[in-house]
Amino acid sequence: AQKVTQAQTEISVVEKEDVTLDCVYETRDTTYYLFWYKQPPSGELVFLIRRNSFDEQNEISGRYSWNFQKSTSSFNFTITASQVVDSAVYFCALSEASRGRRALTFGSGTKLQVQP
Amino acid sequence: DTGVSQNPRHKITKRGQNVTFRCDPISEHNRLYWYRQTLGQGPEFLTYFQNEAQLEKSRLLSDRFSAERPKGSFSTLEIQRTEQGDSAMYLCASSAGESVEGYTFGSGTRLTVV
Numbered sequence: 001a002q003k004v005t006q007a008q009t010e011i012s013v014v015e016k017e018d019v020t021l022d023c024v025y026e027t028r029d030t031t032y033y034l035f036w037y038k039q040p041p042s043g044e045l046v047f048l049i050r051r052n053s054f055d056e057q058n059e060i061s062g063r064y065s066w067n068f069q070k071s072t073s074s075f076n077f078t079i080t081a082s083q084v085v086d087s088a089v090y091f092c093a094l095s096e097a098s099r100g101r102r103a104l105t106f107g108s109g110t111k112l113q114v115q116p
Numbered sequence: 117d118t119g120v121s122q123n124p125r126h127k128i129t130k131r132g133q134n135v136t137f138r139c140d141p142i143s144e145h146n147r148l149y150w151y152r153q154t155l156g157q158g159p160e161f162l163t164y165f166q167n168e169a170q171l172e173k174s175r176l177l178s179d180r181f182s183a184e185r186p187k188g189s190f191s192t193l194e195i196q197r198t199e200q201g202d203s204a205m206y207l208c209a210s211s212a213g214e215s216v217e218g219y220t221f222g223s224g225t226r227l228t229v230v
Contacts, residue, residue: 004158037221043205045159045221091158102172103149104219106158 002027004094006107013082014115021077021110023092029053031097034068034075035104039089048090051075082114120222122208128228129198136194137225141210148191149219150183152176153205162206165191198229 003026013019025034036048049059051068059066063080079086089111093104121140129135141148146167151159162181164172167188177183180198185191195202205226209219 042223043226044223045207045209047220093158102147102164103161103174104151104159105161108156108158 002029002094002096002105004092004105004107006090006092006110008110009108010111010113012113012115015084016081018078018080019082019112019114021079021090021092021112023075023077023107025073025075025092025094027094027096029096029098033095035093035095036066036075036077037091037093037106039091039109041088045091048077079112082112084114084116087112087114120208120210120220122206122222122225124225125223126226126228128230131200131229132197134194134196135198135227136192137206137208137227139191139193139208139210139222141190141208142212142220143189145210145212145220146188147211147213147219148185149209149211150191150193151207151209153207153224154203159207162193195227198227200229203227203229 005024008022032053034051038046038048049066056068056070065078067076089109091109092107095104123138127135148165150162152162153159161174162177163183165185168185180196183193205224207221207224209221211219
């Protein structure tokens with residue numbers, strides 16, 4: 001069965017520090033998608049990125065970067081030069097082709113607190 | 117169209133009462149999803165609609181839960197005979213097929229059963 005593990009429950013950093021959020025997944029599918037979402041205190045889940053299982057190229061978007069490694073079933077997320085506005089809960093999620101990509105399986109989230 | 121809208125934002129109800137939540141997806145999105153999120157956990161999939169057809173239901177969705185999307189537009193999620201364990205955030209999401217940007221989530225309805 002599919003599973004997403006975010007072992008870091010809570011991380012606290014000081015502004016301008018770099019921080020990496022870990023995500024490990026399990027799936028039997030060879031075709032799947034991985035996501036990261038941000039959930040600020042307002043509650044709405046904000047889409048950050050989607051990667052498919054055939055594309056292991058790392059991606060950078062501004063201060064955000066993602067490292068996808070199929071060999072270790074990991075899809076880690078790094079924030080460079082963190083800011084107070086980055087404080088939120090971050091979720092890693094998986095969707096599988098065998099389920100028609102209908103449902104997302106989420107990890108339990110990592111709460112990031114960025115102190116000024 | 118500013119996104120996925122959910123009403124109400126908050127609902128407090130007494131145990132045993134019925135509650136109904138509404139979700140208005142992005143108008144051109146044909147897929148609609150309901151998720152439940154309890155405190156400190158990630159969202160858990162409940163059910164999925166493609167247009168008006170309910171195509172998948174999680175085993176989390178007990179007989180007390182029912183969801184509809186009568187005209188393929190808005191959707192309702194009803195919980196009958198609420199229990200304290202139903203207290204959670206209920207999130208709705210929509211997508212236009214296999215959107216490259218994934219799903220768009222609403223802000224959720226927070227249910228508290230007292």
